[in-house]
Amino acid sequence: MPNINLAFYQPDIPQNVGAAMRLCACLDVGMHVIEPCGFAWKESEFKRSGMDYRTHVNLTRYSSWEKYKEQNSSKRLILLTTKASVPYTQIDYKDGDTLLLGRESSGVPDDIHEIVDERVIIPMHGTMRSLNVINSASMVIGEALRQASNKAAL
Numbered sequence: 001m002p003n004i005n006l007a008f009y010q011p012d013i014p015q016n017v018g019a020a021m022r023l024c025a026c027l028d029v030g031m032h033v034i035e036p037c038g039f040a041w042k043e044s045e046f047k048r049s050g051m052d053y054r055t056h057v058n059l060t061r062y063s064s065w066e067k068y069k070e071q072n073s074s075k076r077l078i079l080l081t082t083k084a085s086v087p088y089t090q091i092d093y094k095d096g097d098t099l100l101l102g103r104e105s106s107g108v109p110d111d112i113h114e115i116v117d118e119r120v121i122i123p124m125h126g127t128m129r130s131l132n133v134i135n136s137a138s139m140v141i142g143e144a145l146r147q148a149s150n151k152a153a154l
Contacts, residue, residue, distance in 0.1 A: 002148030005030040005075065005098040006137055007068065009112070012038035012104045018054075019134040020101075025056040029141055033061045034068045038103065065112070072098065077116045080140055081107060082130050084119035091118050093144035095152070101133050 006029050011017050017033065024031040035041075041061075043054065062068040079100045080088070100116065102108040113119065122136055130136070 002095050002145055002152060003030070004093070004095075004141060004144045004148060005032060006141065007032040007034060007072075007077075007098050007100045008133075009034045009065070009100060009108050010036060010038065010103045011101075011133075014039045014042075016104060016132070016134055020137060021057045021059065022053040023134060023138060023141070024058070025053040027141060027145065029145075030058045031060070032068060032072070032098070033059065034065055035061060035063055038105070076118070078118040078120060078140075078144075079108065079113065079116040080122070080136050081113070081119050082121060083107070083113065084121040086118070086120050087123050088120040088140045089143055091120060093147040095148050097144060097148075099137065099140055099144065101137055104133055 006020060006024055008017065008020060008031070011033065014037075017037070020031060023029070062071070075096055075098045076094060077098050077100055078091070078093075079102070081102065100108070120140065122131060122139060124130070
C-alpha cells in the first residue's frame with residue numbers, strides 16, 4: 001500500500017477532524033493535525049463523526065507548524081487550495097507525499113503557500129468556490145493513492 005499522508009493545519013471544526021480520522025483509517029493514510037485547533041481537543045467530540053475509527057488511525061499531533069516541519073522536512077507537501085491553478089489530477093503524486101488541508105475558515109497563511117512543493121485545486125462548476133474540506137481530501141487522496149498504486153505495480 002502506498003504511503004500517503006494527510007495533514008490538517010489548525011482545523012476549526014471537530015466534526016471534520018473526526019471525518020478525516022475515519023477517512024484516513026479506512027484508506028490507511030497517516031494523519032497529522034497541526035495545532036492550535038479552533039476547538040478544545042476532546043476525544044468525545046470525535047465519537048460521532050469518527051465513530052470507532054479513531055483507534056485505527058495513525059494520528060500524530062503537533063503543537064505548531066514549526067514542530068510539524070521539524071519532524072517532516074523530507075516529505076513533499078501538496079497544498080489543497082482554492083488559490084491554485086493546477087488541477088489536482090494534473091500532478092504526479094509520489095509515495096510519501098503529504099496532502100495539506102488549511103483551516104476551514106481561512107486556509108493557510110501566505111508563508112506556507114510559498115514553501116509548499118505543489119499547490120492544487122479541484123476545478124469547480126461555474127461560480128462555485130469550494131467543497132467541504134473532507135470531500136476535497138477524499139477526492140485528492142483517491143487520486144494520489146491511485147497513482148502511487150499504479151507506480152508500485154510497475
